[in-house]
Amino acid sequence: MQTDFDLIIIGAGCAGLSLGMQLASLHAQAPRTLLLESRTAYENDRTWCFWGDEQTPFATLARHSWQRFSVNNAVSRALVDCSTTPYRLLTAADFYTKALEAIASHTALDLKTGISLTAEPSLTQGRWHLHTTGGSFSANAIVDTRPLPTQQLSDTTLWQSFLGCELEFQKPRFDPTLAQLMDFYPATDAFVGFNYVLPLSTTRALIEFTVFSSKIYDQAELVSYLDAQVEKFAGGRPYQRLRNEYGLIPMGVGKPKGTVKPTERHSSYVRVGLTAGAARPATGYAFQRIQRWALACKQSLKKNGLPVGHQPDSFVIRQMDAIFLNVLRHHPELGPELFMRLFSKVSNEKLIRFLSDQGRVSDYLAVILSLPPWLFMKSAYQVATTR
Ligand SMILES: Cc1cc2nc3c(=O)[nH]c(=O)nc-3n(C[C@H](O)[C@H](O)[C@H](O)COP(=O)(O)OP(=O)(O)OC[C@H]3O[C@@H](n4cnc5c(N)ncnc54)[C@H](O)[C@@H]3O)c2cc1C
Numbered sequence: 001m002q003t004d005f006d007l008i009i010i011g012a013g014c015a016g017l018s019l020g021m022q023l024a025s026l027h028a029q030a031p032r033t034l035l036l037e038s039r040t041a042y043e044n045d046r047t048w049c050f051w052g053d054e055q056t057p058f059a060t061l062a063r064h065s066w067q068r069f070s071v072n073n074a075v076s077r078a079l080v081d082c083s084t085t086p087y088r089l090l091t092a093a094d095f096y097t098k099a100l101e102a103i104a105s106h107t108a109l110d111l112k113t114g115i116s117l118t119a120e121p122s123l124t125q126g127r128w129h130l131h132t133t134g135g136s137f138s139a140n141a142i143v144d145t146r147p148l149p150t151q152q153l154s155d156t157t158l159w160q161s162f163l164g165c166e167l168e169f170q171k172p173r174f175d176p177t178l179a180q181l182m183d184f185y186p187a188t189d190a191f192v193g194f195n196y197v198l199p200l201s202t203t204r205a206l207i208e209f210t211v212f213s214s215k216i217y218d219q220a221e222l223v224s225y226l227d228a229q230v231e232k233f234a235g236g237r238p239y240q241r242l243r244n245e246y247g248l249i250p251m252g253v254g255k256p257k258g259t260v261k262p263t264e265r266h267s268s269y270v271r272v273g274l275t276a277g278a279a280r281p282a283t284g285y286a287f288q289r290i291q292r293w294a295l296a297c298k299q300s301l302k303k304n305g306l307p308v309g310h311q312p313d314s315f316v317i318r319q320m321d322a323i324f325l326n327v328l329r330h331h332p333e334l335g336p337e338l339f340m341r342l343f344s345k346v347s348n349e350k351l352i353r354f355l356s357d358q359g360r361v362s363d364y365l366a367v368i369l370s371l372p373p374w375l376f377m378k379s380a381y382q383v384a385t386t387r
Pocket of ligand 1: 010011012013014015016036037038039045046047048049050115116117145146147245246247248249272273274275278284285286287288290
């Protein structure tokens with residue numbers, strides 16, 4: 001068994017597999033890479049959605065796309081045309097199949113599943129050593145995609161917690177051309193809550209109840225909200241529940257708590273993924289940011305053998321995201337109204353660029369200016385004085 005590698009990737013989920021696929025595309029120049037994954041099997045455990053044209057990574061593998069979406073509360077509705085960059089849904093099953101095939105077809109890449117680390121990686125004489133349940137390995141560099149425990153992320157501005165299920169009705173129930181991005185739950189000072197409905201056909205849809213809150217909501221706390229939304233939708237019509245998914249995404253991660261091991265500061269060790277800068281703070285979307293990182297990381301490995309982490313957002317964008325999230329954290333009861341203002345006041349083009357992480361400063365300004373001025377000023381002051 002080979003034990004010495006150029007690179008070890010810890011965790012082969014979205015980020016680890018995305019980098020694995022990029023490295024496979026280097027053919028003979030691919031570094032000898034070991035991917036260590038704790039799960040024993042890949043299941044269709046999530047869906048990834050993103051806005052993008054045909055050139056966007058994985059756009060053509062998407063199962064479904066929508067050219068328009070709606071955002072509504074009890075009294076009003078905004079319809080957004082996104083036909084130039086449709087909203088696309090990629091299933092985890094399709095992504096994993098494609099990634100696993102690419103990795104398996106390359107002799108320099110070795111994926112081992114069902115493996116856990118028995119100790120943290122250590123650096124001796126310029127090489128990383130890893131002890132695992134599947135043996136000991138060494139490498140020149142490490143890409144660590146393991147999510148940090150939530151206790152270390154107590155400075156996170158907001159948590160996005162969601163519970164969803166895929167439903168199949170016997171009779172047509174949905175309009176598969178229209179995605180419902182946010183259907184707001186009545187305003188409350190506990191969270192900003194909304195129902196997210198992605199119709200996959202006239203009879204099938206993914207329905208998710210989502211909350212943005214300073215507190216984490218676990219699955220059990222979201223069950224009754226989701227069930228109420230499902231019943232509202234079903235209205236007594238028969239349906240079958242096919243699959244459930246739960247997610248927790250940090251929005252605006254602060255400095256992780258706990259001491260960073262000196263070895264982690266080494267340039268040959270990077271932390272990436274959902275809790276290390278992959279998630280866009282203002283929205284929680286991470287999939288396309290991970291694809292951009294995987295490409296950049298491949299290029300860096302090819303150039304100098306060193307991996308890179310996620311590119312930090314610019315100062316201006318970070319400030320604007322922080323102001324927006326700070327408003328939602330301190331005034332969740334205003335969330336539904338603020339989002340309705342945002343979706344009805346900001347032009348479609350600017351909105352889509354903002355949501356899909358392609359925003360220019362002017363797009364962010366338009367988003368911030370859609371907030372009531374007093375709220376914006378107060379939040380900007382709070383953000384400036386707490387950093
Ligand atoms: C249900 C759900 C839906 C989402 N939907 C979207 C979406 O629509 N659009 C979007 O942009 N983003 C979405 N996200 C956010 C983000 O894109 C995903 O969380 C994405 O999977 C993050 O990739 P990752 O590699 O950081 O984490 P993961 O994909 O979770 O991969 C981490 C991997 O590390 C492994 N691992 C953990 N600990 C160890 C260990 N000790 N040793 C070895 N392996 C380990 C895990 O088993 C896992 O395979 C969603 C997230 C969730 C949870």
